[in-house]
Amino acid sequence: MGGQRMARCGCKVLAMAALVIAGPAVAAPLPPALQQAVARGAHIFNDDSFGSHVKPVPDAASAFAALDGAPHGGPRFMTCAACHIHGGLVRGRLPDGRRIASLRNAAAVFPRYNVKSHRVMTLEAQIRHCVRDGIVGRAPAYGSSTMVDLVSYLKSIAAGQRIAIGGPTH
Numbered sequence: 430m431g432g433q434r435m436a437r438c439g440c441k442v443l444a445m446a447a448l449v450i451a452g453p454a455v456a457a458p459l460p461p462a463l464q465q466a467v468a469r470g471a472h473i474f475n476d477d478s479f480g481s482h483v484k485p486v487p488d489a490a491s492a493f494a495a496l497d498g499a500p501h502g503g504p505r506f507m508t509c510a511a512c513h514i515h516g517g518l519v520r521g522r523l524p525d526g527r528r529i530a531s532l533r534n535a536a537a538v539f540p541r542y543n544v545k546s547h548r549v550m551t552l553e554a555q556i557r558h559c560v561r562d563g564i565v566g567r568a569p570a571y572g573s574s575t576m577v578d579l580v581s582y583l584k585s586i587a588a589g590q591r592i593a594i595g596g597p598t599h
């Protein structure tokens with residue numbers, strides 16, 4: 430009798446501990462202002478050329494148009510999505526055809542150490558680097574609303590990814 434009661438009690442305690450450790454299964458919905466930042470970030474990612482006049486190669490543009498439902502021919506000038514196709518959700522492709530990792534877990538692995546520049550690179554620094562060197566446009570300032578929106582978007586697509594500072598992207 431006493432043993433049974435003990436077992437029942439033990440189960441309850443274990444269940445409670447599991448709840449505390451795992452947390453609630455369903456994430457709370459985002460507040461509207463944050464949802465809007467994510468949506469603006471997605472829009473910037475797909476359509477903003479940051480003042481660049483570099484045209485994406487036809488291949489990247491058509492791949493982008495096919496995957497993202499952009500108007501025929503895709504955007505006129507370079508965008509994030511020209512290389513990081515399908516919103517960064519799948520493996521990207523550079524203008525020379527080289528494949529790159531998706532951005533699925535990017536927000537979960539930054540900051541990273543960059544061997545070439547000998548510095549710790551934050552997600553924001555990577556975004557600025559991609560705008561300058563990839564898009565050949567004017568990089569958004571740290572703390573600007575464009576930067577906040579892009580970071581919000583990249584964080585949103587990394588939801589549920591394992592946080593692994595310095596880790597690889599996949």
Ligand code: HEC
Nearest residue numbers: 508509511512529530532535555556559560563564579598
């Ligand atoms: C001309 C192509 C190009 C464009 C345009 C571009 N990027 Fe990148 N991006 C790259 C390359 C190359 C890497 C390094 C990936 C690698 O080596 O695997 C990279 C890496 C990244 C990473 C880190 C993930 C990783 O695997 O290293 C993030 C985050 C990122 N880009 C965001 C952006 C955003 C946001 C934009 C638009 C503002 C953008 N990129 C525009 C080419 C581009």
